[in-house]
Amino acid sequence: MDKNQIIGIYDHMALENQENAKYYFRYLxxxxxxxxxxxxREAYDDMYLKAPCLLTSAIGPFDDGxxxxxxxxxxxxxxxVNKFSLISVKKYNEFMEHIxxxxxxxxxxxxxxxxIENQQINKLGIFSNIFxxxx
Amino acid sequence: MGLExxxxxxxxxxxxxxxxxxxxxxxxxxxxPKLRERFIGESIIVPLNWAFxxxxxxxxxxxxxxxxxxxxxxxTVIESLGKKVIFYLPIGAxxxxxxxxxxTALASIHAINKENMIPAVMDFEGQLNxxxxxxxPRVYQSFGKFIYxxxxxxxxxxxxxxxxxxxxxxxxxxxxxxxxxxxSKGLAPGFAQYLEVSGEKNLDPVKESILKxxxxxxxxxxxxxxxxxxxxxxxEGLVKIVFxxxxxxxxxxxxxxxxxxxxxxxxxxxxLGKGILPSSCLLSEKIKRGVLSRQLADLNLPAFxxxxxxxxxxxxxxxKQFNALAxxxxxxxxxxxxRPSYWEKVGLLSMLQEHFHTGYRFHGLLDxxxxxxxxxHKIHFFYGKELATKELFSILxxxxxxxxxxxxxxxxxxALARRLxxxxxxxxxxxxxxHYLIKIECLSxxxxxxxxxxxxxxxxxxxxxxxxxxxxxxxSTFDIQHLQIEGPDGIELFWRSRAGLYNEVNFEEVxxxxxxxxxxxxxxxxxxxxxxxxxxKVLDEIHVKTNIQNxxxxxxxxxxxxxSIDFGVYS
Numbered sequence: 001m002d003k004n005q006i007i008g009i010y011d012h013m014a015l016e017n018q019e020n021a022k023y024y025f026r027y028l029x030x031x032x033x034x035x036x037x038x039x040x041r042e043a044y045d046d047m048y049l050k051a052p053c054l055l056t057s058a059i060g061p062f063d064d065g066x067x068x069x070x071x072x073x074x075x076x077x078x079x080x081v082n083k084f085s086l087i088s089v090k091k092y093n094e095f096m097e098h099i100x101x102x103x104x105x106x107x108x109x110x111x112x113x114x115x116i117e118n119q120q121i122n123k124l125g126i127f128s129n130i131f132x133x134x135x
Numbered sequence: 136m137g138l139e140x141x142x143x144x145x146x147x148x149x150x151x152x153x154x155x156x157x158x159x160x161x162x163x164x165x166x167x168p169k170l171r172e173r174f175i176g177e178s179i180i181v182p183l184n185w186a187f188x189x190x191x192x193x194x195x196x197x198x199x200x201x202x203x204x205x206x207x208x209x210x211t212v213i214e215s216l217g218k219k220v221i222f223y224l225p226i227g228a229x230x231x232x233x234x235x236x237x238x239t240a241l242a243s244i245h246a247i248n249k250e251n252m253i254p255a256v257m258d259f260e261g262q263l264n265x266x267x268x269x270x271x272p273r274v275y276q277s278f279g280k281f282i283y284x285x286x287x288x289x290x291x292x293x294x295x296x297x298x299x300x301x302x303x304x305x306x307x308x309x310x311x312x313x314x315x316x317x318x319s320k321g322l323a324p325g326f327a328q329y330l331e332v333s334g335e336k337n338l339d340p341v342k343e344s345i346l347k348x349x350x351x352x353x354x355x356x357x358x359x360x361x362x363x364x365x366x367x368x369x370x371e372g373l374v375k376i377v378f379x380x381x382x383x384x385x386x387x388x389x390x391x392x393x394x395x396x397x398x399x400x401x402x403x404x405x406x407l408g409k410g411i412l413p414s415s416c417l418l419s420e421k422i423k424r425g426v427l428s429r430q431l432a433d434l435n436l437p438a439f440x441x442x443x444x445x446x447x448x449x450x451x452x453x454x455k456q457f458n459a460l461a462x463x464x465x466x467x468x469x470x471x472x473x474r475p476s477y478w479e480k481v482g483l484l485s486m487l488q489e490h491f492h493t494g495y496r497f498h499g500l501l502d503x504x505x506x507x508x509x510x511x512h513k514i515h516f517f518y519g520k521e522l523a524t525k526e527l528f529s530i531l532x533x534x535x536x537x538x539x540x541x542x543x544x545x546x547x548x549x550a551l552a553r554r555l556x557x558x559x560x561x562x563x564x565x566x567x568x569x570h571y572l573i574k575i576e577c578l579s580x581x582x583x584x585x586x587x588x589x590x591x592x593x594x595x596x597x598x599x600x601x602x603x604x605x606x607x608x609x610x611s612t613f614d615i616q617h618l619q620i621e622g623p624d625g626i627e628l629f630w631r632s633r634a635g636l637y638n639e640v641n642f643e644e645v646x647x648x649x650x651x652x653x654x655x656x657x658x659x660x661x662x663x664x665x666x667x668x669x670x671x672k673v674l675d676e677i678h679v680k681t682n683i684q685n686x687x688x689x690x691x692x693x694x695x696x697x698x699s700i701d702f703g704v705y706s
Contacts, residue, residue, distance in 0.1 A: 011251055014340065026250055027384070033393035034384065057250045057383065089251050096253040097245060102263050105390050 085113030227315035268321025286365030519547025642703035
């Protein structure tokens with residue numbers, strides 16, 4: 001997987017004591033492991049003006065699929081990355097049912113998701129991209 | 136599975152850590168030379184590999200077709216080296232094996248974990264191992280047959296080596312999650328039958344989740360009981376094993392080559408506090424090198440396993456060597472059902488971790504060794520949920536025999552609460568009732584016996600720092616002698632203890648403190664040498680500086696540094 005890409009695996013679920021199911025990210029991944037919680041907090045705060053729930057494997061909540069996409073885009077901007085691959089847990093499980101090769105695991109996982117492109121960064125020149133990268 | 140002789144792989148793949156031996160990874164003719172060359176411990180752990188012995192039609196091979204499946208030969212080789220064999224038999228998925236150790240023919244229903252995802256781990260060779268549902272009827276029927284044949288084989292081959300059933304799992308936020316947990320479609324038919332039999336209908340999600348966990352426990356116990364039944368002379372017990380690097384979030388870190396060694400280091404000590412064995416079998420030698428390997432070596436895991444068996448730690452032999460130091464026994468009802476732990480919810484655990492580090496042990500109410508002699512040093516914490524008359528009287532018996540007990544009456548059955556009051560009146564016990572944040576009743580018997588009663592429900596809406604102070608006050612009344620350590624942020628601590636030897640007549644006890652710095656930063660630590668403690672020696676110093684000023688020991692530990700310090704304890 002390219003270092004300028006993020007994978008977000010999300011689920012629709014209800015946390016304990018919650019009546020209605022909402023969208024949560026299970027994992028937010030880059031080629032260097034999980035996305036730093038601080039960036040997640042900042043992006044969520046920018047979007048909802050409040051702190052997110054940052055439990056292990058439950059980052060959110062988001063009201064609907066559109067909010068999930070908006071957050072993905074916001075995170076792309078925050079981290080200055082090109083692309084975000086949104087993957088539902090159902091799709092992830094379909095992927096895991098067929099043994100994926102460890103060597104290209106993240107690249108292949110990235111490829112199965114709904115790709116959200118950071119239009120802003122794609123408009124920048126090569127030098128701007130290099131100097132704005134946070135990885 | 137092919138019938139050819141296995142290809143001999145590198146040493147790490149045969150010896151994955153903590154004296155484990157993967158017998159299926161090398162030729163039977165090389166077992167002796169390899170073990171002679173590599174093993175220094177007294178006991179060799181042999182995890183049984185169901186899939187390796189499995190043949191078509193649920194038949195099994197113990198040496199008839201492949202010599203590598205000949206367990207009698209393996210035991211003979213190990214014993215000829217003057218070492219003991221300990222067999223491990225996984226219940227459910229074994230993360231170090233492909234398909235979690237299930238035979239390929241039975242690996243058909245993928246397991247689903249609490250995150251609603253198919254669980255997978257990376258082993259030390261970088262292979263991805265996925266898990267399958269242990270609730271699939273074909274799996275547990277076949278496992279039952281395997282255990283039956285194994286039992287017959289052990290009997291006929293006169294293999295007397297101990298067998299431990301192992302419950303493999305991982306830690307998430309310091310809580311143990313078994314790989315046996317599964318919410319896949321494999322669970323559904325059995326669970327539906329269970330609901331029908333128990334007459335449960337119209338369940339809300341919370342109730343359904345509780346019942347699912349209960350059902351999972353029942354099936355787990357069915358597996359365990361099969362092992363007990365067919366291997367009665369070898370059965371030693373059940374032990375939980377937490378696999379470092381085996382958590383779902385570790386999977387994604389590790390697939391990106393980003394192992395978090397400091398998290399593993401923390402897990403090792405957290406696990407011991409909970410009576411769980413840590414295993415580094417999923418980690419490569421490269422990751423384990425350094426502070427983590429030293430930490431694992433210092434723990435003396437075989438002795439810990441002996442302790443799990445209920446062997447008397449106070450026996451003269453047991454007291455001559457260092458054992459993990461614990462002041463508190465925290466007893467929970469059915470531990471797998473209560474997460475987080477009740478003692479975490481009432482703020483006790485965080486206070487103990489802050490001041491006593493790993494000095495506590497969790498026990499399940501059902502497995503608690505009631506009949507053992509009461510340790511005068513330990514404080515026993517119980518709470519009302521699921522206590523029956525028998526258990527309540529056993530608790531009171533501990534107190535009457537001079538033990539120290541703290542009883543939380545939250546969720547205690549009303550009839551039992553009345554019995555408790557009658558017991559206090561009938562025995563004419565001196566009782567002191569005070570109000571410190573909540574109502575507390577303190578009973579004393581002679582010099583030693585103490586019983587503190589309170590109701591944990593009264594903590595509701597009380598501030599966390601006040602609850603922390605409450606526990607500090609309660610614990611301070613028990614006069615526990617211990618050294619306080621300042622500034623151990625990011626440092627992992629581990630206390631061990633043994634009796635004073637014949638040449639240490641001034642000391643009743645010797646305590647060894649081991650400190651490890653798995654972080655990338657230099658850390659400073661201060662230990663106040665209060666009365667009753669004498670500094671004996673500093674040992675195994677790696678990347679550390681120590682100096683003493685005004686009865687205080689100052690330690691600087693560089694990244695990857697560690698040391699141990701022995702203190703003599705006298706009264």
